[in-house]
Amino acid sequence: MNWETTLKFPASVPISKEAQDLIQKLCCDVKHRLGKDRGFEDIKNHPFFKNVNWDSVRDEKSLFNVNVKSIDDTSNFDEFPDGDPNLKNPVPAKSLGTVKDLAFLNYTYKRFDALTTRGHFKF
Template structure:
């Protein structure tokens, strides 16, 4: 588990990238408790996660696996959401898949919102109680979540880590590369049936569309929805 302790804490900073808003637009109308509790063993969870990762590589929607519940609630949040994400990443590194992985993003969202019941550790994959405790202190309510580097460094999981000379230690894992084109260190993703949208036909592209090539417009409800102003008779004269 040394490679987990030496993990770059900046892994979670990339989770702030903008996602498409269609999935989160009606977030308040969804019921967190209304999720399908289909039992999945560790092997099936790992296979599902690998398959979904391959599909997500071609998707612009993103995944809610690493997003803290308060982000979904849209009631304001602070930098503690990064520590939640770090807990999810730590779980994935030790178990082999994220704690809330599911067949689709909607199911994952429901599991995240109901994390007190869905955040479980499979008994067939042994990890230490100290590691479990750290993950649970990352993935918990904001008022109980670890929120500073000092709190994290003082946790029992990092007992014996020399933080002052941590960069001087040899790498916990050194991959063996046989040749310049050796890809044996990469995960093997099986082929999946990706349902990608068909490209637009030339006839569907209008002349005025060429003025906006490479531009993307996203509507954020609540910010762009403005009431229509009724023009009085005097203002039209």
């Protein structure tokens, strides 16, 4: 919600220039966001995805196997400790936006039918 001041790429965490560019073009003002002109075509054509064969992406073998036990299984995600309530530089309340924006804090949209339907989406 506060990407203008909080989105940082520390030198201690290596990230490719293409990945950094993709993230910055997705986390930006809507007027400059990747995909605003030609939708998903803009994203598919970004240099980060240069080696992706979009015609057969669903048929490609995964680089690693993921065992998903149920539709709400999160065991394949990293665990993070709870935030420190004594943060030295908390995000100022005024930078969080309007009250209506707070309704979307920590919101994640999940389209579960997409997980169970093959061939539903065209890339």
